[in-house]
Amino acid sequence: MPPNITLKHLASQLGLSVTTVSRALGGFEDVSATTRERVQAYASEVGYKPNQSARRLKTGRTSSVGYIMNGAQGDFRDQFNTxxxxxxxQALHDAAPEHDLIVTTVPEDRDELDTYKRFIDGGKVDSFVVARTRIQDPRVDFLLDSGIPFVTHGRTGRASEHDWVDINAADGFMRATRHLIGLGHRNILFLNFFSDLYTAVERETGYLQAMHDAGLAPSSRHCPHGYASAYQVAHEALSGANAPTAFVCASDIFAYGVMEAVSACGHTPGKDIAIIGADNLPPQMYRQPSLSTLDISFETVSQALIELVLAPQDGAPRHRCFDYDLLLRDTTA
Amino acid sequence: MPPNITLKHLASQLGLSVTTVSRALGGFEDVSATTRERVQAYASEVGYKPNQSARRLKTGRTSSVGYIMNGAQGDFRDQFNTxxxxxxxQALHDAAPEHDLIVTTVPEDRDELDTYKRFIDGGKVDSFVVARTRIQDPRVDFLLDSGIPFVTHGRTGRASEHDWVDINAADGFMRATRHLIGLGHRNILFLNFFSDLYTAVERETGYLQAMHDAGLAPSSRHCPHGYASAYQVAHEALSGANAPTAFVCASDIFAYGVMEAVSACGHTPGKDIAIIGADNLPPQMYRQPSLSTLDISFETVSQALIELVLAPQDGAPRHRCFDYDLLLRDTTA
Structure with a gap:
């Protein structure tokens, strides 16, 4: 038999379209039973390689790591996600060239657990990376029950029960806040995520510790993900009485909104008003002044996530924690 | 038997971890053969529902549409992609709530066809959307041979053989260029994609037609995807002799780079130098002046792509072509 029989060859021999042949072999019901049988018989006769799903079933591996974004954690437009x-x-391709990271989104009005279930039931992935973890995280509850390997980016209330990789945000935000205090700032506003996120509490802890140690009154605001909400909160704060002279932001996305608000209020970021962000997300455009930020290498974190997710084990859960670097640039001049 | 036996239940009854049970049922070889047999026997005894891959094999459907990005067409950081x-x-969730769009990337130094093959062989998707089509597109050659349904966003040299959705870019860019000529511009530089992309040739055709009709000398430059390359090309053009007074850009991403270069050269976009982009990609930050652009609704195009990809058929390939709207904003004031 020919070494490499293609669908095209089958189709031409059978006088059918390749789509019909493909769907007949796949057992789709939009192809008549007679045609399905005819195609399957001929494919078997000429030694066409068997259905690939059957082959996968035998090996039990799909060579894929899943990443599911729900509406609330932002979608493909969110810079942290991207x-x-x-x-x-990149880390997955480096560590295991035959593996794929497969990604999908869930609209905000749908239950993301249905998507996890479909990915597991459909055999689409053999593990998951779960990001932007919440303290009470239904994804973690669901995945622990399902038994499929997963690693979280960020801790949860059940951190002792699962593998995770995280950043020591409490320490990072304490150092960032202390730096601003050292520059002479006394009225430092903290723009945080909502406190269902584990890291929001960590971030706040660090900020509060530094303010407390210096005997200063803390002031925090929670913002929905995104640039515009931070712009609005900062604009209001700067326009009111007792305006802050410095901002600590849970994310650079917030910090860019603050920078724009500072400019809109007639101040110069870094000169009149200091700003520190987090995660070192580059601006889409060239931007002056440059933003001071808590930096963590996405590459380092991703390599750790991939290392854990590719080697699931039954022993005690494994944890990796990295430190932020405080990158001082123009906005803390 | 209990209506809903979970892995957790199996694990607790067998005195094993859920991971071990899950991997035993999946046939993974990191679980000993003895344990695998014990778990499988018990699961079968208590009526645990059969392996999901087997179920999928029977229905022949995975309820997923694939979208694979190769390095050359940009990754998750590229605004067109996102x-x-x-x-x-959104269009897929609206049309078929139980379906998922599954997305992956291929590093620039890898063969993207290997990834298509893995997705097909692994039964991960039942169709593909293929974007940023080239005139000679190996993905289209491969998919036509494979027989799996797919729809392209953009035409190819084999457009008559496959389903596609596209935008009439020749007409759009002709109208954009004519508008600039009507404003009195004579020296209009066109920043285009590389000409292996089908749409690059379409875009250029429209620009050349308008310049030719007005008896003006055309001048085009090809840029790699991204903001920085357009900045550099525009900066050089504006600094040289015979500097252009207007730019037509194949993408808003290029146009934002041009705006920045225009400002860096001491001009005001829209006042001294006119700019028209394409695809109405919103800037990440608030931005003044606002960019004039050729607008097409991503929602409309996506609905058409999803409609075709969800209903594969054996008849003649189906084609949908939309028109650009010329949105005049500040940069053509």
Whole structure:
């Protein structure tokens, strides 16, 4: 028999379209039973390689790591997601060239657990990376029950029960806040994520510790993900009485919104008003002044996530924790 | 038997971890053969539902549409990709709530066809959307041979053989260029994609037609995807002799680079130098002046792509072509 029989060859021999042949072999019901049988018989006769799903069933591996974004954690337009996805994809290709990171989104009004279930039931992935973890995280509850390997980016209330990789945000935000205090700032506003996120509490802890140690009154605001909400909160704060002279931001995305608000209020970021962000997300455009930030290498974090997710084990859960670097640039001049 | 036996239940009854049970049922070889047999026997005894891959094999459907990005067409950081992915995901969820758009990337130094092959062989998707089509597109050659349904966003040299959705870019760019000529511009530089992309040739055709009709000398430059390359090309052009007074850009990403270069050269976009982009990609930050652009609804295009990809057929290939709207904003004031 020919070494490499293609669908095209089958189709031409059978006088059918390749789509019909493909769907007949796949057992799709939009091809008549007679045609399905005819195609399957001929494919078997000429030694066409068997259905690939059957082959996968035998090996039990799909060679894929899943990453599911729900509406609330942002979608493909969110820079944290896109930076993490690029680094995760690269780390996976480096560590296991035959593996794929497969990514999908869930609209905000749908239950993301249905998507996890479909990915597991459909055999699409053999593990998951779960990001932007919440303290009470239904994804973690679901995945622990399902038994499929997963690693979280960020801790949860059940951190002792699962593998995770995280950043020591409490320490990072304490150092960032202390730096601003050292520059002479006394009225420092903290723009944080909502406190269902594990890291929001960590971030706040660090900020509060530094303010407390210096005997200063803390002031925090929670913002929805995104640039515009931070712009609005900062604009209001700067326009009111007792305006802050410095901002600590849970994310660079917030920090860019603050920078724009500072400019809109007639101040110069870094000269009149100091700003520190987090995660070192590059601006889409060239931007002056440059933003001071808590930096963590997405590559380092992603390599750790991929290392754990590719080697699931039954022993005690494994944990990796990295430190932020405080990168001082123009906005803390 | 209990209506809903979970892995957790099996694990607790067998005195094993859920991971071990899950991997035993999946046939993974890191679980000993003895344990695998014991778990499988018990699961069968208590009526645990059969392996999901087997179930999928029977139905022949995976309920997923694939979208694979290779390095050359940009990754998750590319705004065209992210806008299209968000709209495609929404259109798919609206049309078929149980379906998922699954997305992956291929590093630039790898063969993207290996990834298509893995997705098909692994039964991960039942169709593909293929974007940023080239005139000679190996993905299209491969998919036509494979027989799996797919729809392209953009035509190819084999457009008559496959389903596609496209935008009439020749007409759009002709109208954009004519508008600039009507404003009195004579020296209009066109920043285009590389000409292996089908749409690059379409875009250039429209620009050349308008310049030719007006008896003006055309001048085009090809840029790699991204903001920085357009900045550099525009900066050089504006600094040289016979500097252009207007730019037509194949993408808003290029146009934002041009705006920045225009400002860096001491001009005001829209006042001294006119700019028209394409695809109406919103800037990440608030931005004045606002960019004039050729607008097409990603939602409309995505709905058409999803409609075709969800209903593969054996008849003549189906084609949908949309027109650009010329949105005049500040940069053509």
């Amino acid at each position: 930076r993490l996805l690029v680094a995760l994809g | 806008r299209l992915l968000v709209a495609l995901g």
